[in-house]
Amino acid sequence: MSGYIGRFAPSPTGLLHIGSLIGALASYLDARANQGRWLVRMEDLDPPREMPGAASAILQSLEDHGLTWDGEVLWQSQRHDVYRQVINDLLRANQAFYCTCSRRDLQQSKGIYQGRCRGRLTAPADQDFACRLQVDNQSMAVDDAIQGHFSQQLEREVGDVILQRKDGLFAYQLAVVVDDAYQGITHIVRGADLLDSTPRQIYLQRVLGYTTPQYGHFPVITDEQGEKFSKQTFATAIDSADACNNLCLALAFLQQPLPPVELCQEVEAILAWAVEHWSIDSIPSELGIVKS
Ligand code: GLU
Numbered sequence: 001m002s003g004y005i006g007r008f009a010p011s012p013t014g015l016l017h018i019g020s021l022i023g024a025l026a027s028y029l030d031a032r033a034n035q036g037r038w039l040v041r042m043e044d045l046d047p048p049r050e051m052p053g054a055a056s057a058i059l060q061s062l063e064d065h066g067l068t069w070d071g072e073v074l075w076q077s078q079r080h081d082v083y084r085q086v087i088n089d090l091l092r093a094n095q096a097f098y099c100t101c102s103r104r105d106l107q108q109s110k111g112i113y114q115g116r117c118r119g120r121l122t123a124p125a126d127q128d129f130a131c132r133l134q135v136d137n138q139s140m141a142v143d144d145a146i147q148g149h150f151s152q153q154l155e156r157e158v159g160d161v162i163l164q165r166k167d168g169l170f171a172y173q174l175a176v177v178v179d180d181a182y183q184g185i186t187h188i189v190r191g192a193d194l195l196d197s198t199p200r201q202i203y204l205q206r207v208l209g210y211t212t213p214q215y216g217h218f219p220v221i222t223d224e225q226g227e228k229f230s231k232q233t234f235a236t237a238i239d240s241a242d243a244c245n246n247l248c249l250a251l252a253f254l255q256q257p258l259p260p261v262e263l264c265q266e267v268e269a270i271l272a273w274a275v276e277h278w279s280i281d282s283i284p285s286e287l288g289i290v291k292s
């Protein structure tokens with residue numbers, strides 16, 4: 001085993017579709033090709049958006065595709081106390097603050113928060129409030145293994161980041177950073193739709209004194225409208241009966257060499273071959289259009 005620890009972190013808002021299989025496969029192959037561990041974390045942070053049964057169906061689907069993870073699945077729904085503690089520490093350090101602004105307040109600044117409630121360190125008794133992380137005007141950059149250099153000036157381009165929403169739910173941006181650190185993740189391979197979130201995640205890692213993993217963001221499949229594959233568009237759940245085909249399709253999207261036909265009858269054989277021939281450098285930074 002090397003020191004490499006990778007992960008796949010699905011949200012149980014729907015079943016595994018080809019787009020999410022690509023994310024699972026890419027992170028799995030990169031970990032295994034580097035003699036690393038591969039963990040699964042269920043990002044079940046937002047019950048109203050979740051689909052009953054999706055979490056266990058996703059795990060079953062991963063197993064059916066031969067994508068077996070190390071250790072126990074980490075469930076974010078079990079981690080609320082930790083998230084609450086981190087927010088309290090940030091408030092105490094004056095790095096976070098309570099915010100009572102409404103959506104309408106935000107619209108006036110094109111959705112980018114202008115820091116109006118900064119410094120508000122006690123919870124308002126009479127109004128709903130969110131918690132935000134105060135960002136700064138430094139340029140925050142990531143050197144991505146697939147996308148190359150990407151940077152943002154958070155204060156101008158993103159604004160102070162929500163850590164806990166007005167409805168009390170913890171934000172993805174907080175939970176992902178806390179849990180990547182908790183699980184000792186060294187390498188993150190995920191879809192390029194999250195590249196835009198990466199500078200703020202690195203910023204939060206620095207504020208919390210965590211080390212920053214290495215990132216690789218593969219291009220996300222889009223349909224003819226340029227929409228990412230998702231439940232809302234035309235992505236349908238993948239069928240475990242087609243597991244071998246699904247894996248080969250996912251390999252093709254990642255522009256990896258395909259195993260010889262005689263190896264394509266079993267998921268284990270496909271995966272072993274794919275680990276052997278894995279090349280993250282072959283993943284293009286952008287993909288063509290998929291016809292629906
Ligand atoms: N749970 C997130 C999603 O399904 C992915 C989080 C991540 O990989 O950082 O989109």
Ligand code: ZN
Nearest residue numbers: 099100101117
């Ligand atoms: Zn505010």
